[in-house]
Amino acid sequence: MPKLCEVIEGFIKDMIKEANGIVEIQRNEIATRFNCVPSQINYVIDTRFTVEQGYYVESRRGGGGHIRIKEVHVGGSSYLMHLVNSIGNSVSQQVAEAFIINLRDYNIISDREAALFRAAVSDKAIGNSLHDRDHIRAAIIKNMLISIV
Amino acid sequence: MPKLCEVIEGFIKDMIKEANGIVEIQRNEIATRFNCVPSQINYVIDTRFTVEQGYYVESRRGGGGHIRIKEVHVGGSSYLMHLVNSIGNSVSQQVAEAFIINLRDYNIISDREAALFRAAVSDKAIGNSLHDRDHIRAAIIKNMLISIV
């Protein structure tokens, strides 16, 4: 018996393929279709549609809410995916700075975009005292990278 | 199924565009047209036509009353500074999204830069469970805005 999570994963991936790389789902609808609890969908997304695997996910709650999943086309920039994967889940400000310089040198981002990256992942923005700021920094920088591939 | 609030939002924005930046509506009339309660109009205005988002709203009650919505067009860097100043130290994801849409509409940022903003301030990146994520979000977005002035 195939595992439910894999069935759902395949289903969503089919949807994405059909829809040319971007799809908007309703959690409850899919849960109903596969006869499972809604949080199962979260499990699938959290484990199968991560930034490292090349997906950009955003969502909205409330009436008429949705989950949007975008497949990033690794096409020309596998270097970018390599970068994303090399970041891990914790990055200091200095290491982040090195990444940004690299992105700029390779002409993956413009000067202005480099400034935006810097601003977003600086301690000034994220907060100095936060004990898990390096985790947040890693998540932000990866999310930003994947969003422009 | 499109959300009512977004339909009404779009309707009003179209009116504003057609009318060159200022429009006067009657709450009851619009509620009747969209078959909803009048207070729905207040909800739309309170969440979509705020000062931070570049609108100035005034109204009169009583017979012949109205709601006047004016688009405040401050261009370029002065709009950025206006934004920075009007952002308090806490911003929800929804409000952040509204800012980003406006920045894009005013052509202050590109599509790619809008994606970067979105990716940087999303709950997905900052973390949903974090108690002070709205503070971090505010700090990040302000820092990013300042970086491109």
Place this chain on the structure above:
DNA sequence: TATTGATAAAAGTCAGAGAAAGTCAAAGTG
């Protein structure tokens, strides 16, 4: 003519219901 007061015609407020998605830990499976 000027004032008053009743009635009608707006818009505003706010709490609660409804509609989604998110979290987390416990239980199940192989």
Place this chain on the structure above:
DNA sequence: CACTTTGACTTTCTCTGACTTTTATCAATA
């Protein structure tokens, strides 16, 4: 043990309706 599945509980966003406040109108009165 690692991975999957479940469900109770939480958070966010939207929509509704009862009630309040403000303004206009107009007839009655001073």
